[in-house]
Amino acid sequence: MGYVKDLFKSKADDQAKEIKSLIEQFGNTKIEDVTLAQVYQGMRGITGLVTETSLLDANEGIRFRGFSIPELRDKLPKVSGGNEPLPEGLFYLMLVGELPTHEDADHISATWARRSHVPNYVFDVIEAFPLSAHPMTQFTAAILALGTESKFAKAYNDGINKKIYWDYIYEDTMTLIARLPRIAAYIYRRKYKNGDHIQPDGMLDWSGNFAHMLGYEDESFKELMRLYLTIHADHEGGNVSAHATHLVGSALSDPYLSFAAGMTGLAGPLHGLANQEVMHWIRTMCAELNSDAPTKEQIGAYIHKTLTEGKVVPGYGHAVLRKTDPRFTAQMEFGKTHCPDDPTVKTVWNIYEVAPPILEGTGKIKNPWPNVDAHSGSLLKHYGLVEEDFYTVLFGVSRALGVLASLCWDRALGFPIERPKSITTEWAKKFVMKGEKVG
Ligand code: CMX
Numbered sequence: 001m002g003y004v005k006d007l008f009k010s011k012a013d014d015q016a017k018e019i020k021s022l023i024e025q026f027g028n029t030k031i032e033d034v035t036l037a038q039v040y041q042g043m044r045g046i047t048g049l050v051t052e053t054s055l056l057d058a059n060e061g062i063r064f065r066g067f068s069i070p071e072l073r074d075k076l077p078k079v080s081g082g083n084e085p086l087p088e089g090l091f092y093l094m095l096v097g098e099l100p101t102h103e104d105a106d107h108i109s110a111t112w113a114r115r116s117h118v119p120n121y122v123f124d125v126i127e128a129f130p131l132s133a134h135p136m137t138q139f140t141a142a143i144l145a146l147g148t149e150s151k152f153a154k155a156y157n158d159g160i161n162k163k164i165y166w167d168y169i170y171e172d173t174m175t176l177i178a179r180l181p182r183i184a185a186y187i188y189r190r191k192y193k194n195g196d197h198i199q200p201d202g203m204l205d206w207s208g209n210f211a212h213m214l215g216y217e218d219e220s221f222k223e224l225m226r227l228y229l230t231i232h233a234d235h236e237g238g239n240v241s242a243h244a245t246h247l248v249g250s251a252l253s254d255p256y257l258s259f260a261a262g263m264t265g266l267a268g269p270l271h272g273l274a275n276q277e278v279m280h281w282i283r284t285m286c287a288e289l290n291s292d293a294p295t296k297e298q299i300g301a302y303i304h305k306t307l308t309e310g311k312v313v314p315g316y317g318h319a320v321l322r323k324t325d326p327r328f329t330a331q332m333e334f335g336k337t338h339c340p341d342d343p344t345v346k347t348v349w350n351i352y353e354v355a356p357p358i359l360e361g362t363g364k365i366k367n368p369w370p371n372v373d374a375h376s377g378s379l380l381k382h383y384g385l386v387e388e389d390f391y392t393v394l395f396g397v398s399r400a401l402g403v404l405a406s407l408c409w410d411r412a413l414g415f416p417i418e419r420p421k422s423i424t425t426e427w428a429k430k431f432v433m434k435g436e437k438v439g
Contacts, residue, residue, distance in 0.1 A: 001266065002107075002111065003107075004092065004095070004104070004107060004108065004111075005097065005167075005170055008095050008096050008408065008412070009166070010168065011096055011097055012095060012166065012412035012413060013412075014410065015412075015413060016412070016413050016414065019413060026404070028057050031047055031422055032046070032047060034046055036130065036428055036432065038213075039423065039428075041318075042319070043238075044319060047099055047172065047187075048238075048420065049237040049238060049243070049246065050237070050299060050413075050415070051236050051237030051238075051242065051406050051409075052097070052141045052406065052409045053065065053094035053095075053234050053235050053236075053402050053405050053406050053409070054094065054234040054235065054402065055236055055273055056235055056236040056320050056321070058320055058321055058322040058323070059322055059323050060323075060326075061321065061325055061326035061327070062095060062234070062235055062236070062321070062326065062327070063196070064090060064093060064233075064234060065093050065094060065097050065098075065285070067093070068326060068327070069231055069326045069330050070330070071327075072085050072090065072093075072230065073227075073330065074083055075099055075346060076089035076090060076093070076100070076104045076105070076230070077089045077101070077104075077106075078226075079205055079208065079226070082219075082222075082223055082226065083223060084223045084226040084227040084334075085226060085227070085230045086105045086109070086205055086206075086207070086226060086230075087103045087206060087207055087226065087229040087230045087233060087398065088100075088106075088108040088109045088112070088205065088206055089104070089105040089108075089179070089403055090230050090233055090401060091108055091233070091401045091405060092104050092105060092108055093148040094233070094234060094401065094402060094406075095405045095408065096241050096406040103197070104337055105236075108206075109206055111174060111178070112174070112177060112178035112206050113173060113178070113202045113206075113209070114178075115175045115178035115179070116178045116179055116181070116182055116200060116202075116209075117179075118146070118179050118182045118183055118186070119146075119149070120197075121145060121148075122142050122145045122146050122183065123186060123370045125141055125142055125145040126138050126141070126142050126183075126186060126187060126190065126382045127190070131190070131191055133270070134267070134389060135188070135191060135390045135392070135393045136263065136264075136266070136267035136273070136392050136393060136396070137267075138187045138191075138265045139183065139184060139187055139262055139263060139393050139396060140267070142187070143176070143180075143256055143259055143260045143263060143267045144185075144256060144257070144260050146176065146179060146183070146256055147254060147256025147257055147260070148258075149175065150172050150254035150255065150256050151168045151171045151172055151175075152165070152168035152169050152171075152172050152254045152255065153254040155168045155256075156168075156252065156436055160346060162414070165252070165302070165411045166346060166408060166411040166412035169249075169255055169407055169411040169412075170408050172182045172256065172275040172406065173255050173257040173404040173405070173408055176255055176256060176259060176400065176404065177311045177400050177401065177404060179208075180396075180400055181200075181206065181210035181213060181397060182200060182213060184210070184214075184393045184394070184396075184397050185197075185198065185210060185213030186213075187390075187393065188214055188215075188387070188390055188393070189213075189214070189215065191387070191389075191390070192387045192390070193215060197211075197213075198212065198213045198214075198215060200212070200213055200401075201285050205227070207225040207226040207229050208220060208225070208226075208428045209230075210225055210229070210397065211225045212383070216383060216384075216385070218383060220338050220383075221383045222382070223338075224334065224379055224380075224383065224400070227330065227331070227334055228376065228379075228394060228398065229394075229397060229398040229401070230398070231327040231330055231331070231372065231398075232327070232372065232376075232394075232395050232398035232399060233398050233399060233401040233402040234399075234401065234402025234405075234406075235402070236320075237406065238319075238320075239260040239271065239319075240262075240265035240266065240268065240271045241263065241266040241271065241272065241396075241399050241403060242262065242402065242403050242406065243260045243265075244261045244262045244264070244265040244298070245259055245261060245262035245403040245404070245406070245407060246258075246403070246406060246407065246410060246418070247261070247418050248261040248262075248298070249407045249411075250410065250415060250416065250418040251417055252417075255404060255407055257401060258403075258407060259403065259407075260402060262403050263396050263399075266392060266395060266396050266399060267392055269314070270312075270371075272392045272395045272396065272399070273392050274314045274315055274371070274373035275315075275372075275373040275376045275377050275388075275391040275392060275395060276312035276377070276388045276389060276392055277315075277373075278314045278373055278374055278376075278377050279377035279378070279381065279388045279391070280314075280388060281306070281313070281314050281315075282344065282347060282348070282351075282377075282378075283388075285298075285299070285302045285345075287420050288302075292344075293343050293346065293347065294347060294350070295350075296350050296353060296354050299350055299351055299354045299355075300354045300358060303351075303354065303358050303359075304358065307358075307362065313355060314373065314374075314411075315351075315370055315373045315374030315375075316355055316356075316359055316365075316367075316368065316369065316370055316371065316374060317359070317365055317367050317368070317369075317371065318367045318369075318371050319367070321367055321369065321371065322366070322367050322369070323367075323369055324352075324369040324370055325369065325370060325371045325372050325374075327371070328352075328369075328370045328371065328372060328373035328375050331372075331375035331376060331379055332349065332352075332375060334379065335339045335348075335349075335375070335378070335379055335382075338379075338382075339379070339382045342378070342381075342382045344381050344382070345378045345379065345382060346379040347378070348374065348375055348378045351370075351374070352370055352374070355368065355370070356368040356369055356396070376391065376394075376395075377391055380394070
């Protein structure tokens with residue numbers, strides 16, 4: 001076993017003991033009551049999952065193993081001469097719960113580089129799609145195709161002891177993450193660059209190599225990728241992509257099947273596809289106004305128009321957050337350093353000044369502040385990555401880090417199949433009227 005795997009296993013064994021004792025002592029402790037409104041309205045606020053890798057505070061934003069995004073930008077290892085954190089380091093942190101050294105991050109980098117070879121049949125599956133197929137559809141299909149290699153599925157078929165499920169889940173996780181940048185870059189170059197593919201450079205870090213395979217050699221774009229792939233990695237367990245991966249994994253579907261489920265959820269416009277929607281919304285606004293730099297008054301009027309038409313303002317609002325998303329702020333800081341005069345980036349900042357009071361004024365939107373997706377596309381566009389349909393694939397490559405680290409924890413802790421109770425409206429009516437449960 002590699003030392004990271006050993007360390008993970010020993011941490012998970014300790015955690016499993018603690019959980020056992022917690023349940024033995026406090027298993028019957030009630031942590032909250034659930035209202036009928038919560039049951040009907042997307043289970044908002046119901047605590048029903050354990051996700052060890054990160055925790056979301058409505059006001060402060062995400063913390064990965066206790067570290068905020070600004071802390072991670074400061075404390076995680078960087079490439080020599082770089083300023084942005086290596087996602088390899090964040091993965092290590094989420095997996096073992098300790099800040100990595102440079103050597104630890106390099107070890108993960110080297111492991112992923114060694115495992116990054118993608119079998120040809122995966123490319124054949126991608127090639128079978130018409131070019132018009134959405135990149136997220138191609139991405140998900142390629143992940144499913146890669147699943148033919150699942151060590152967990154094979155071992156399960158061979159009949160392994162449940163105590164060692166985690167070992168095969170870990171191996172699949174490392175291989176899957178290692179291969180995602182190559183698959184994503186292949187889809188990008190095939191769809192937008194006439195199939196002119198770029199071979200990987202095994203000397204680069206995971207993000208640097210991804211940027212290289214996409215066709216970007218600019219060091220500041222590589223820095224953007226490191227930041228991007230770090231901040232999108234995890235957002236505790238209840239969001240659609242994390243929950244879907246966890247749920248499907250709980251049926252002992254292998255990590256490829258589980259992650260593909262997460263990605264089909266990420267592809268929804270209210271979740272990860274919002275990064276594409278933001279840029280589409282800005283582009284349409286600029287086209288309608290015939291201006292690359294709409295004024296704040298024009299932006300305000302366009303937001304009102306969007307709301308009147310019964311549409312959402314993409315990039316704003318959140319099911320849990322109630323303040324500006326620190327992932328938005330991190331990207332804003334990056335923009336101030338690298339591209340403060342970019343017209344689209346400036347428009348994003350103007351929207352940030354104008355949108356919150358208007359959204360708050362509706363009286364129904366619980367969080368009028370921007371989320372991660374409000375900013376990401378403008379930075380990508382600045383470097384020439386203008387193909388909006390591809391943006392959610394970038395999000396997906398990053399999200400693999402959190403949801404697959406969590407899947408390793410799920411199996412190491414022996415979490416059972418997930419099966420919450422559902423009710424019918426008839427049940428609800430009888431319960432509230434007579435206080436009686438039916439069926
Ligand atoms: N623009 C317009 N209306 C919005 C809105 C927005 N940005 N955000 C919320 N609302 C509306 C909801 O549609 C809902 O309307 P109805 O009562 O008519 O159904 C009402 O305000 C209350 O919603 P909420 O409780 O504030 O928000 P939810 O928890 O239901 O939804 C989210 C959260 C993110 C889906 C929603 O804010 C939204 O649709 N935002 C725009 C899409 C977006 O940016 N998604 C990305 C989120 C981050 C991510 O997952 O990547």
